[in-house]
Amino acid sequence: MLPTLPSGFDEAALRQLTAGLSAQQLTWLSGYFYGQATAAGVAVATGAPAAALAPVTVPKPQRLTILYGSHTGNGKKIAQQAAGAATARGLAPEVFDMNDYPARRLAQEENLLVIVSTHGEGDPPVAAEELHTYLGGARAPKLPQLHYAVLALGDKSYLHYCQTGKDFDERLAALGGTRLLERRDVDVAFKAPAAQWVEDVLAQLVAEVAAPAATPAAVMAAPAVEYSAENPWSAKVLESIQLNGRGSDKETYHIELDLAGSGLRYAPGDALAVVPLNHEPLVAEVLRAARLSDTAAVQVEGASLPLAAALATRRELTVLTRDVLERYAALAPHAELQHLLADPQRLQPYLYGRDVADLLTEFPSEQLTAQTLADTLRPLPSRAYSIASSLLVHPNEVHLTVGAVRYAAFGRDKQGVCSSFLADRVALGSEVRVYVQENEFFRLPQSSDTDIIMIGAGTGVAPFRAFVEERAELGTAGRNWLLFGNPHFTTDFLYQSEWLNYLKKGQLAQLDVAFSRDQAQKIYVQDRLLERSRQVYEWLESGASLYVCGDKTRLGQAVQQALGAVVQKEAGLSADAAADYVKALRKQRRYLEDVY
Structure with a gap:
């Protein structure tokens, strides 16, 4: 129930005064008025007559700028949480997407929080590129008055873990800034450490500011259930269909999951994170290589489990990362391990394709116990897949397009932990633990009149199925x-009948395909882009948004180069001017990528 206003209080006047204020501004005002009321209450309790009280002087809130550079939107969420927490502590935060932040303002900042992710092998996300370049350049200002802290988001499966955050932290220090806290690097399970970072850094900022009184419990809303890596939803498998024809070298599955009763919502462009289980034969190989008992009890994340169960459900076995090698090297004093860790040029190729069983076999250790093995290995992270459905068209369902990863390496047959889990070990009616990962920077245009160009190869077509389903259902004018590209027309034309149906109805204005192995000379989607250069440029000049989904190196970079060539040719620009045109598309969020 909402609280009743005191008699004589003009609610209409209050609503008029606060109309147009943001949630953040309203939160700050509530704290301000609550502080005044508390101060008045204290005065009355001391017996001082109200008329004798000196006017209350409210100190100007301490300014705080919060910058986020995010690829999927996780950084934005943390920034918003930090802003809410800062407001509750009497600070005056401003939140900026790095893409929109005027770099020249940096020289005036006094308190700065930087929340930034790393994209792929050490690259800044698109939103952070300009500020990252500016800070590293000769025009960056001296910042002797700046107090700052950096939260770096990353993924330890990449060699250059959290590199962008490291760059920002080191450069701000080199320009004269003072760290409020040492940089904190967080892996894919970022929520708890990010919340702790927010708490720690704000404690530094408000050390000399009186803490505001707690919000009365009566007006606090009960938190909604949030599904996450720590609390996934168990979704029933409704359908699993192999999309490739007989004889294909690829193995792609269309998987439908039930969300009924979960309350989970998603938008086209979002991803679904799946919590996998390791394959039992791989668990057995690791146990044999470690020479440890499967029943030995270990403590993992506050639970006591048999080692085999801990390896199957809680630890990463299929991917090796640098931090795992560093911890294992302390238990296995092999000179070659130390040489690998000291040489990044050798380390990256060594990690590629190897798993935990390979490591334990190549570098056995007499010091290894069940508990030290569990402590050495990385927690088993979820795997995210682009959602291939529209919630408008499939209420209470979510669809995925999953390519099964299988390969031979170092004398053993191997497979992707989650793709093989979904392809081989998930039966109809069984359950898969999932949660939604929002991808705010891979969304459909706000205007339904905007044209879109979608470029995808293989399973990279998944989000575009969601895009077209959504726009067809809404009847958008854009x-x-x-x-779309894949090896063969006859076996690898994913969702062929759906695309042709959309084309027939006019809901897909144009469809261009590139089946690379159907002719002597390979043809890829970037080649089709070049062939249609005049049309591509006309669409872009008319305001179209362009989307790319698929492999970062083979598709993402190739499309970017082709797009530059298109602009150079059709606009008659130099290579540098064409690159600036493409860069402007990125900054305007009209050239969006979901590449991996």
Whole structure:
């Protein structure tokens, strides 16, 4: 129940005064008025007559700027949480997407929080590129008055873990800034450490500011259930269909999951994170290589489990990362391990394709126990897949397009932990633990009149199925153009009948395909882009947004180069000017990528 206003209080006047204020501004005002009321209450309790009280002087809130550079939107969420927590502590935070932050303002900042992710092998996300370049350049200002802290988001499966955050932290220090806290690097399970970072850094900032009184419990809303890596939803498998034809070298599955009763919502462009289980044969190989008993009890994340169960459900076995090698090297004093860790040029190729069983076999250790093995290995992270459905078209369902990863390496047959889990070990009616990962920077245009160009190869077509389903259901005026590539027309034309149906109905304005192995000379989607250069440029000049989904190196970089060539040719620009045109598309969020 909402609280009743005191008699004589003009609610209409209050609403008029606060109309147009943001949630953040309203939160600050509530704390301000609550502080005044508390101060008045204290005065009355001391017996001082109200008329004798000196006017209350409210100190100007301490300014705080919070910058986020995010690829999927996780950084934005943390920034917003930090802003809410800062407001509750009497600070005056401003939150900026790095893409929109005027770099020249940096020289005036006094308190700064930087929340930034790393994209791929050490690259800044698109939103952070300009500020990252500016800070590293000759025009960056001296910052002797700046107090700052950096939260770096990353993924330890990449060699250059949290590199962008490291760059920001080191450069701000080199320019004269003073750290409020040492930089904190967080892996894919970022929520708890990020919340702790927010708490720790704000404690530094408000050390000399009186803490505001707690919000009365009566007006606090009960938190909604949030599904996450720590609390996933168990979704029933409704359908699993192999999309490739007989004889294909690929193995792609269309998987439908039930969300009924979960309350989970998603938008086209979002991803679904799946919590996998390790394959039992791999667990057995690791146990044999470690020479440890499967029943030995270990403590993992506050639970006591048999080692085999801990390895199957809680620890990463299929991917090796640098931090695992560093911890293992302390238990296995092999000179070659130390040489690998000291040489990044050798380390990256060594890690690629190897798993935990390979490591334990190549570098056995007499010091290894069940508990030290569990402590050495990385927690088993979820795997995220682009959602291939529209919630408008499939209420209470979510669809995925999953390519099964299988390969031979170092004398053993191997497979992707989650793709093989979904392809081989999940039966109809069984349950898969999932949660939604929002991808705010891979969304459909706000205007339904905007045309879109979608470029995807293989399973990279998944989000575009969601895009077209959504726009067809809404009857949007904007045109949809799909460029899709895969090896063979007869076996690998994923969702062929759906695309042709959309094309027939006019809901897909254009469809261009590139089946690379159907002719002597390989043809890829970037080749189709070049062939359609005049049309591509006309769409872009008319305001179209362009989307790319698939492999970062083989598709993402190739499309970017082709797009530059298109602009250079059709606009008659130099290579540098064409690159600036493409860069402007990125900054305007009209050239969006979901690449991996």
